[in-house]
Amino acid sequence: MTVFQLPVEVATFRHWLADLARRIPPGGGWYGVFAERDPEGLRACFAGTEILPWDIVESLLQDAGEADGGPFALRGRTLYAAATGAHDRRPGAAGALTERRALMERERRYAESRARELGALLRVTPAPGPDDTARLEHDLAWARDDHTRATARVADLTARLARLGERGEGATAPEPPPAKARRRPRGARYAWLDGAAEDQGPVAAPAPVPVPVLPAGGAAPRGARFGGAPQSAGAAPGGADPAALSEADAVEAGRAAANAVYALQRLRAQGRSGEAYALLCEALNGPPARLPALAGELHRAGLGADWSILLWEAASLPPGRLAAVAGVLADAGRPADCDQLLRQGVARPVEELAGACAALRAEGHHREVRALLTAFVRVRAPEDAARLAAEDPRGLTPQLLEAARAVSAARERDLLHALRVAGLAGT
Incomplete structure (x- = not known):
């Protein structure tokens, strides 16, 4: 039986990390947050099979009351650098680091967008109630924390890749022979794809276990939050009728x-x-x-x-697909879900929102267009509404004014002023 032995650098950092954990008072703190959010990941880091990101180490030092520039923390920083160096010399490490850096960069952009949207919601008129304000402020604080951590991890992963490149160890490992060509993926993760997915390229053969095949912890999700993946051939574009399901479908x-x-x-x-x-x-x-x-x-x-x-x-899907999902929810008798989706989408660029409105109108979802525009004028500045109107003056200007009127007379006046400044008041 083969016994896996940790590199001495990783083992030494692991012992230092265990010493740090013993210094943390029981209950609460950042340690409790990380243990609740990702218990398996934290266990892997304390076991030495993964390296704990340094921003998390800094939070644990804060829990333990250790100064960031103190001797204990400085020793940890030195051991961390040695451990990551040893960890990154493993076969295939460069590819894993590159993938993780791309994931963290998408996380950073997502957190930045989320913080902007929550900031806009906090400035909403009329003002939300005290409970809503507290919830939004709580969510905004977490979004900012996520952005700070993702930014730090991108920088750390970039430095680690640079060190690999300097040593000439940046080559990607060859593809394993562990792959089957042109086999359709199976399992609940792939239940949303149709037959066209058979041409997506080599995939690993599914394991015969009751839990469907899913990505490992280091794999990058490909959903809307991370920039989207190419639509399958069965996904209906904005102008089609995605709600039409046969009995078999x-x-x-x-x-x-x-x-x-x-x-x-x-x-x-x-x-x-x-x-x-x-x-x-x-x-x-x-x-x-x-x-x-x-x-x-x-x-x-x-x-x-x-x-x-x-x-x-x-809410982060491309405009046509956003409209398709909103239309499907409306047609299926889920108007509250549809409205929630549209409200969350109003932080997008005005060009994309104009495209979503056009796609919704093309499918006859005029109520959903009104819901989207009402949410837009409620949380976005009048100047933004004028820029949106400029994308389709004849179609959007009267609808935006109607939406502003539904919010408040003051919002309608502000929008009229912005339209005049933009030369669109007489449209």
Whole structure:
């Protein structure tokens, strides 16, 4: 039997980390947050199979009351540099670091966008209630923390890759012979893809286990939050009718939803939140018409929070696909979900929102256009509304004025002024 032995540098840093953990008072603090968010990842880092990101180490030092420039912390920094160097000399490490850096860069952009949107919501008129304000401020603080951590990790991973390049160790490992050509992926993660997915290229053969094949902890999710993946051929564009499901398709949508919820329950129970999140993102890559079935299954299983996560990710979809998902939800009798999706999408660039409005109108979803524009004028500046109107003056100017009038007389006056300045008041 082969026994895996940690490099001495990694083992030494692991012992220092264990010493740090013993200095942390029990209960609460950042340690408690990380243990709740990613217990498996934290265990792997304390076991030495992964390296704990330095921003987390700094938070644990704060928990322990150790000064960042003190002798204990400085020794930890030295040991961390040696451990990452040894860890990154493993075969295939350069490819893993490159993938993780791309993931962290997308996390950074997402957190930045999230913070901007929450800041806009805090400036909303009329002002939200005290509970809403507290919740938004709480979410904004977390978004800023996520942005700070992602920025730090991008810098750290970039430095580690640079060190590999200086030693000439940056080559990508050859593809394993562990791969099958042109085999269609199976399992709940891929239940949203149709037959066209068979041409996606080599994929690993599925393991014969009841839990569907899902990405490992280091794999990068490909959902809307991380820049989106190419749509499958079965995904309907904005101008099609994505809500039209045949009886057989409806049965298949129900089966896919049940499989996905089963997988989510298993993953949540095991604390594998990253893989659960990746599975939710994959749902957005398939036919939008399957989403209402997934919504129903999630709520029946008590996983309504996962449906909220999926709606948040959908708000970052390309304009045509955003409109397709909103239209499907409206047609399926889920107007509240549709409105929530559109409200979350109003932080996007005005050019994209104009495209979403056009796609919704083309499908006859005029109520949804009104909901989107009302949410827009409620949280965005009048100058932004004027820029949106300029994308389609004849179609959007009267609708934006109607939406502003529904919000308040003051908002309508502000918008009229902005339209005049932009030369659109007489449109």
